[in-house]
Amino acid sequence: EKLNVVILFGGKSGEHDVSLESAASVYRAIDKDKYNIHTIGIAKNGKWAYCSCGPDEIQSGKWVEHEVEGSKINFIPSQKGSVGIELNDGSLVPVDVCFPVLHGPRGEDGTIQGLFEMAEIPYVGCKVLASSLAMDKIMFKKIMDFEGVPQVDYVYTTRFEFSDDPQGFADIAEERLRYPMFTKPANMGSSVGISKVGSRAELIEGVKNALEYDSKVVVEQGIRAREIEVAVLGNSEVEASVAGEIIPCKDFYDYEAKYLANESKTLIPAGIDKELENTIREMAIKAFKAIDGSGISRIDFFVEHESGTVYLNEINTMPGFTKISMYPKLWEATGVGYRELIDKLIKLAMEK
Ligand code: ADP
Ligand code: MG
Ligand code: MG
Numbered sequence: 001e002k003l004n005v006v007i008l009f010g011g012k013s014g015e016h017d018v019s020l021e022s023a024a025s026v027y028r029a030i031d032k033d034k035y036n037i038h039t040i041g042i043a044k045n046g047k048w049a050y051c052s053c054g055p056d057e058i059q060s061g062k063w064v065e066h067e068v069e070g071s072k073i074n075f076i077p078s079q080k081g082s083v084g085i086e087l088n089d090g091s092l093v094p095v096d097v098c099f100p101v102l103h104g105p106r107g108e109d110g111t112i113q114g115l116f117e118m119a120e121i122p123y124v125g126c127k128v129l130a131s132s133l134a135m136d137k138i139m140f141k142k143i144m145d146f147e148g149v150p151q152v153d154y155v156y157t158t159r160f161e162f163s164d165d166p167q168g169f170a171d172i173a174e175e176r177l178r179y180p181m182f183t184k185p186a187n188m189g190s191s192v193g194i195s196k197v198g199s200r201a202e203l204i205e206g207v208k209n210a211l212e213y214d215s216k217v218v219v220e221q222g223i224r225a226r227e228i229e230v231a232v233l234g235n236s237e238v239e240a241s242v243a244g245e246i247i248p249c250k251d252f253y254d255y256e257a258k259y260l261a262n263e264s265k266t267l268i269p270a271g272i273d274k275e276l277e278n279t280i281r282e283m284a285i286k287a288f289k290a291i292d293g294s295g296i297s298r299i300d301f302f303v304e305h306e307s308g309t310v311y312l313n314e315i316n317t318m319p320g321f322t323k324i325s326m327y328p329k330l331w332e333a334t335g336v337g338y339r340e341l342i343d344k345l346i347k348l349a350m351e352k
Contacts, residue, residue, distance in 0.1 A: 003096040005035040005346065006085075008112075009058060010042040013104030014192050018259065022321035023101040024059035029323065029339045035346070038085060038093060039063065040073060042102070048073055050085050075119040083119050097349050098123040099342075101321055104189045108318035109135035124349045126317040130291045134315040137218045138186045140291070147290045149283060149312050152302070153177055153221040156186070159211050166204050173203060173219050180222035182252075183207050185214035189316065191254045196222055223311070225302035227253060228270050230284040231319075231330035233344060235294045235352050240281035241330035245270035266326055268333045272303065280310060287312055295348045298327045 007030075009023030010016055027037060041049050041063045050073055051057075053066035070088030075095075077083050084094040098121050100112055108125070110132035116123040126134070133140055138156045145151070155176050157169045173181065183206030185193040193213035195206035203219070210217040227248070231241040246253060249263035257264045270277065284299035298319035302311045319327040323338050331341050 002034060002036045003346070004038060004084075004094055005030070006038045006040055006095050006098045007058075008040050008042070008098055008100045008102060010044070011102045011104070011107045012042065012044060012046045013102070013107055013189075015103035015107070015190050016044055018190070018320060019102050019107070020058055020061060022103075022325065024055040025322040025338075026099060026101055026342060027055040027058060030342050031339060034343070038095070040085075075115055075121065077119060083121060095121055097121070097346055099346070099349075100124065100318070103318055103320070104192075105135070105187055108189075108316070109187065122349045122352065124345045125295045126291075126293050126297065127352070130293045131317050133291045134293075134297070134317045135189075136186050136216075137184060137314065138216055140314065141218070143290055144287060144312055147286065149287055149290070150310060151313075152223055152311050154218050156216065156218045157207065158217075159215040162207055162211065162217070166207070169207070170200050170203055174200065177219065177221045179203075181206075182220045182222050183210045184218050184220065185210040185212075186216035186218055187214045190258060191252075194254065196252055223302060224305045225311070226270075226272070226305070227313075228272065228280055228301045228303055228310075229326055229330070230281055230299045230301070231327045231334075232284055232288045232293070232297050232299060233295070233331065233336075233341075233348070235348055238285045238288055238293075240284045241334040242268065243270040243272065243277045243280055244268040244326055244330050244333075245272070246326070266329065268329055276303070276308075276310070283310065283312060287315060291315065293317065294352045295345055296327070298330075 007023050009019050039051050049067040050071045051063050051066040052068050053063045057063040072086040074082050084092045086092050110128040113128045113131050155173050162169050180196050180198050183195050193210045197203045197206040207217050227246040229244050233239050245267040247265040248257045250257040288297055298316045300313040328338050
């Protein structure tokens with residue numbers, strides 16, 4: 001008896017195209033002897049479509065032309081046994097598990113996870129609370145402070161407070177932090193809306209820019225640091241991969257350095273000594289458990305150049321998942337191949 005797996009991809013967020021790449025990769029690698037694969041795409045305008053397509057159509061964006069006309073996606077149970085995909089002949093494909101290969105707001109922020117909870121469909125990855133905590137940089141920092149996990153200093157503001165008194169907020173930031181600082185929208189990813197600022201005028205500009213993406217903004221102490229990442233896997237029993245390192249091709253790892261320039265490098269294992277690596281792996285597991293994470297996450301750290309101090313940067317609950325993305329590569333280097341990794345994630349989804 002094969003499990004019916006839905007690969008869900010696309011989405012309205014700025015990370016739509018990244019999602020297509022990841023989903024095509026999952027489709028190519030997933031064990032077709034074990035699973036029936038169904039594909040549901042979310043277009044950039046937010047429209048959902050059940051489509052009959054393969055990985056090439058997903059990757060190229062042509063999947064929209066392969067929508068199965070007349071089919072309906074019934075994810076909210078109106079009556080018992082009605083959850084799944086209803087085909088045009090009226091028959092129902094039950095969905096056993098969903099793999100939401102979606103990034104950013106409305107993908108890894110708990111909203112779609114809430115939909116799966118309502119429909120009682122098992123799904124890969126973190127649940128509602130962990131997803132939204134990891135997505136909101138301010139709430140995330142508060143939890144990590146509470147847990148005693150080291151982070152760079154920060155201050156934050158809201159659209160309402162800031163527009164009332166921008167100079168007052170700049171005073172508070174300058175009292176707490178030194179330039180350069182980083183201004184970030186609280187809820188975003190892929191470095192969208194983030195600026196490195198070197199003066200008061202730039203700070204105010206950076207906060208204004210971040211406010212275009214969210215009503216809350218965090219301002220962080222900018223540091224010179226190596227960027228170290230760890231992959232975690234598990235529900236109640238959590239394992240951490242070897243650590244990897246990002247070597248951005250630009251001043252910082254912005255959107256262009258991540259996806260466009262194609263010249264940023266990754267180093268696996270990271271160029272740090274074993275003792276430090278183990279400390280970081282333990283911190284990764286601690287942070288993941290602190291938000292009550294499940295399944296998958298990539299935990300990102302800074303190791304400051306001058307001092308060697310380790311700071312937690314963030315948790316990404318649905319990290320890039322192409323075969324050559326950091327998360328799968330970290331597991332590959334730890335001894336878990338890509339296909340096996342997908343298997344484990346589906347198993348963890350069913351157990352959660
Ligand atoms: P996102 O969730 O969009 O990936 P991050 O908080 O990871 O946002 O920031 C994106 C990148 O900006 C980081 O990978 C790093 O290169 C740089 N960066 C962010 N915060 C700092 C900081 N406090 N000091 C130095 N560099 C930073
Ligand atoms: Mg992020
Ligand atoms: Mg990041």
